[in-house]
Amino acid sequence: MKPLRHPFWQAVAILVIAYLLIAYGIPHLPQLVGMESAPVPGSVVLQYMVTVLVGVLIWVSDSDERWNRFLEPVRATMVDGDKRWLRLGLLIALPLLVGLLAFRQVRQTVAAPPSLRSIHPAPPSSITFRGRPLNLAGLDNPLRADGSVAEDYEEGKRVYYQNCLPCHGDGLDGRGHFAHGFTPAPLPFNDSGTIPQLTESFVFWRIAKGGPGLPKEGAPWNSAMPVWEDILTEEEIWAVIVFLYEQTGATPRTWAEAGEGGE
Amino acid sequence: MRRSASLAVPFLAALLLAPASLVAQDAVPGKAEYDRWCAGCHGVDGKGDGPGATTMMPRPRDFTTGRYQIRSTPSGALPTDEDLTRVILDGMPGTAMPGWRDHFGEAEVRDLVAYLKSFSPFFESQPAPEAMEMPSAPGADEAALAEGREFYQKIECNKCHGEAGRGDGPSAPTLEDDDDLPIRAADLTENWFFNGGGSVEEIHERLVTGLNGTPMPSFQDLIAAEFMTEEQLWRVAQYVRSLAPEEPPVVREVVRAGRVEGDLPASVDDAGWDLAERYYVPLVGQVIVRPRWFSPTVDGVWVQALHNGSELALRLVWHDPSESPDPQWDEWQSKVLALMAPADSPADASPDTAAAGASEQGPLSGSQADTTAVAAASPGASYPDALAVQFPRSIPDGMERPYFLMGDDRDPVYLWRWESGQQASELLARGLARYEPLGGSQPGALVAEAVFDQGEWRLMLRRTLDAGGIEDRLGFEPGRAIPMALFAWDGSNGETGAQGAIGSWYFLYLDQPTASSVYVTPALATLLTAALGVVLVRRAQRRARNDA
Numbered sequence: 079m080k081p082l083r084h085p086f087w088q089a090v091a092i093l094v095i096a097y098l099l100i101a102y103g104i105p106h107l108p109q110l111v112g113m114e115s116a117p118v119p120g121s122v123v124l125q126y127m128v129t130v131l132v133g134v135l136i137w138v139s140d141s142d143e144r145w146n147r148f149l150e151p152v153r154a155t156m157v158d159g160d161k162r163w164l165r166l167g168l169l170i171a172l173p174l175l176v177g178l179l180a181f182r183q184v185r186q187t188v189a190a191p192p193s194l195r196s197i198h199p200a201p202p203s204s205i206t207f208r209g210r211p212l213n214l215a216g217l218d219n220p221l222r223a224d225g226s227v228a229e230d231y232e233e234g235k236r237v238y239y240q241n242c243l244p245c246h247g248d249g250l251d252g253r254g255h256f257a258h259g260f261t262p263a264p265l266p267f268n269d270s271g272t273i274p275q276l277t278e279s280f281v282f283w284r285i286a287k288g289g290p291g292l293p294k295e296g297a298p299w300n301s302a303m304p305v306w307e308d309i310l311t312e313e314e315i316w317a318v319i320v321f322l323y324e325q326t327g328a329t330p331r332t333w334a335e336a337g338e339g340g341e
Numbered sequence: 342m343r344r345s346a347s348l349a350v351p352f353l354a355a356l357l358l359a360p361a362s363l364v365a366q367d368a369v370p371g372k373a374e375y376d377r378w379c380a381g382c383h384g385v386d387g388k389g390d391g392p393g394a395t396t397m398m399p400r401p402r403d404f405t406t407g408r409y410q411i412r413s414t415p416s417g418a419l420p421t422d423e424d425l426t427r428v429i430l431d432g433m434p435g436t437a438m439p440g441w442r443d444h445f446g447e448a449e450v451r452d453l454v455a456y457l458k459s460f461s462p463f464f465e466s467q468p469a470p471e472a473m474e475m476p477s478a479p480g481a482d483e484a485a486l487a488e489g490r491e492f493y494q495k496i497e498c499n500k501c502h503g504e505a506g507r508g509d510g511p512s513a514p515t516l517e518d519d520d521d522l523p524i525r526a527a528d529l530t531e532n533w534f535f536n537g538g539g540s541v542e543e544i545h546e547r548l549v550t551g552l553n554g555t556p557m558p559s560f561q562d563l564i565a566a567e568f569m570t571e572e573q574l575w576r577v578a579q580y581v582r583s584l585a586p587e588e589p590p591v592v593r594e595v596v597r598a599g600r601v602e603g604d605l606p607a608s609v610d611d612a613g614w615d616l617a618e619r620y621y622v623p624l625v626g627q628v629i630v631r632p633r634w635f636s637p638t639v640d641g642v643w644v645q646a647l648h649n650g651s652e653l654a655l656r657l658v659w660h661d662p663s664e665s666p667d668p669q670w671d672e673w674q675s676k677v678l679a680l681m682a683p684a685d686s687p688a689d690a691s692p693d694t695a696a697a698g699a700s701e702q703g704p705l706s707g708s709q710a711d712t713t714a715v716a717a718a719s720p721g722a723s724y725p726d727a728l729a730v731q732f733p734r735s736i737p738d739g740m741e742r743p744y745f746l747m748g749d750d751r752d753p754v755y756l757w758r759w760e761s762g763q764q765a766s767e768l769l770a771r772g773l774a775r776y777e778p779l780g781g782s783q784p785g786a787l788v789a790e791a792v793f794d795q796g797e798w799r800l801m802l803r804r805t806l807d808a809g810g811i812e813d814r815l816g817f818e819p820g821r822a823i824p825m826a827l828f829a830w831d832g833s834n835g836e837t838g839a840q841g842a843i844g845s846w847y848f849l850y851l852d853q854p855t856a857s858s859v860y861v862t863p864a865l866a867t868l869l870t871a872a873l874g875v876v877l878v879r880r881a882q883r884r885a886r887n888d889a
């Protein structure tokens with residue numbers, strides 16, 4: 079008796095291996111390239127398993143001989159006298175399993191409504207800073223004009239540690255000691271998807287106008303980002319922008335990269 | 342002093358040609374990383390006076406004193422290199438010091454430790470500190486915890502940490518560190534915020550070694566004096582660990598109000614609450630609009646909710662060591678205000694609020710500059726404890742909702758506000774500073790009942806689901822996700838107005854009555870599957886008999 083030579087047990091083995099790969103193997107893939115991972119959603123697992131099952135059925139029914147051998151253990155379980163207890167057990171267990179799955183589908187479950195938030199919404203072409211108009215399109219950090227940022231870095235560091243630190247953190251990783259209190263979580267500047275993708279004028283806009291200055295697609299009502307023009311001067315904001323890029327070793331997106339007219 | 346590009350080139354050339362001594366000075370191991378990542382709080386000279394220091398309570402460590410809290414060495418002694426390494430890697434939970442495990446490599450941490458030690462002359466002048474030998478932990482059981490409790494009293498842990506361990510002992514308001522700054526007795530029920538880690542072994546190490554520079558002593562001398570045994574000190578550690586839950590609370594976005602048949606729990610400590618699910622909502626300082634607040638007392642609220650189809654009741658439980666106003670805490674309040682108020686002095690920037698005019702830019706009123714009109718707490722005054730629950734004025738259909746910081750002009754929030762010693766009130770809020778009453782004492786108005794018990798507030802708020810036809814008053818509808826946010830104030834910590842603890846939007850969901858289909862559908866599915874199975878088996882057996 080060699081079960082693995084038998085098409086029925088081969089089919090079972092394929093299904094088990096497929097399940098393990100989908101449910102437990104796939105979540106490890108992003109980690110191999112250093113990305114964050116999450117469990118595979120149940121609906122996706124189901125979809126993949128149905129695909130695998132159909133493939134297996136096509137394979138076992140490919141030839142009459144294999145199909146008949148495949149059905150042997152199934153028939154034996156249904157017919158043979160020495161398998162009556164197994165038969166009875168399956169007749170009780172399978173319907174109960176189906177009932178449980180049905181219950182999990184219909185019971186009352188509660189999930190927060192989805193929040194479809196744009197993380198880097200399109201900036202306006204101009205804003206007012208403390209009542210003074212400021213054209214964002216094509217705007218560069220004026221502190222870089224003199225060729226050196228060493229002093230501006232120090233000033234930006236002071237501004238950052240006195241204002242930004244509680245949320246964005248010492249490591250600029252968005253994990254300050256107050257970060258856990260806010261949803262959405264504070265932006266991690268050391269993430270390649272944040273400030274390296276943005277022009278300094280975009281960052282200026284986000285700092286000056288904060289959460290309440292976001293357009294609706296940015297969910298302004300949720301953001302804990304202050305309206306910094308109420309607290310910081312224009313020079314302080316440009317200095318802290320220098321600090322963000324210098325400290326993370328990132329370079330701002332240039333207007334040439336961004337194309338005409340913005341992000 | 343602005344440098345020009347023409348100056349930069351010769352400067353760079355000079356650096357490259359610099360004599361060896363200058364290079365060596367630049368290359369003090371650990372200095373570059375320290376200046377870049379640590380000096381913002383601890384200061385370039387290690388005095389704990391970096392620009393970030395004024396926003397922190399407790400203040401960052403002053404490395405020049407050689408005084409370190411988290412050590413494996415005897416009371417008063419210097420820490421070992423391993424002790425310093427551990428704090429750099431794991432941080433100090435409950436403070437602004439993060440763990441740097443993901444940031445620094447092994448060699449960098451070694452250099453940093455050496456550099457930190459160079460700030461204090463004591464590491465040079467004193468023999469190398471050695472870790473104390475710790476006796477191994479005895480097994481714990483009920484009797485062990487009872488003995489731990491007994492010694493918790495005998496060695497007077499309760500004097501500062503309180504009878505229930507909530508940091509509310511009679512001495513708690515008077516505590517100062519060696520720099521005469523106010524310091525809190527740890528809330529022993531929240532071991533995830535213990536500065537030196539929350540495991541039994543770490544708690545035991547703190548009991549043995551004490552926390553240098555703080556009022557927390559070492560209890561090793563009580564063992565030497567045969568007042569207690571090594572095992573009994575372990576019992577205290579085990580007891581203290583038992584005051585906190587197994588795991589830190591998990592934050593969930595949706596607070597579910599279960600549906601009960603008949604009456605809601607009659608009081609805040611009614612046994613009817615025992616079965617209601619508990620949800621944890623973390624709170625942090627209000628660091629968004631001036632006057633900001635960097636050192637809130639309340640770090641989270643436990644929420645339970647129940648409804649019966651006509652009324653909704655919330656039970657809110659949070660820790661606060663003082664039942665404000667409490668004259669015993671007056672001095673604490675003035676010390677905290679003296680320490681923390683300068684963190685937000687608007688001296689360097691004086692925004693012209695009238696000209697700020699951010700409102701035309703976004704959908705929210707934007708600038709909350711009008712809250713700058715809120716007075717910060719003044720040292721002489723006394724304030725109550727307070728809690729606020731925010732809701733939108735009506736359940737939103739889309740994702741839009743009011744600004745989480747108490748709404749604004751365009752979209753105010755519907756607010757429940759409770760203050761110690763007063764009845765709760767229903768308000769309409771247009772930002773942190775602007776409230777107006779809503780409704781009155783009509784039937785079905787908000788009712789509150791609060792109990793203060795050993796450093797814990799327990800508050801029940803109850804209201805009818807129906808809005809009663811009052812404009813801007815939210816009607817609660819089962820089966821809908823209703824935005825909800827919580828704010829809390831500790832009056833004795835000088836918290837009032839904009840200065841307090843705040844949190845994000847969560848959702849309150851009132852369960853609908855269970856539909857009969859929830860029971861019928863699974864039963865039907867089970868029966869049908871069973872019937873199908875029996876038919877298939879019968880047919881197979883009949884065919885087998887015929888074949889035979």
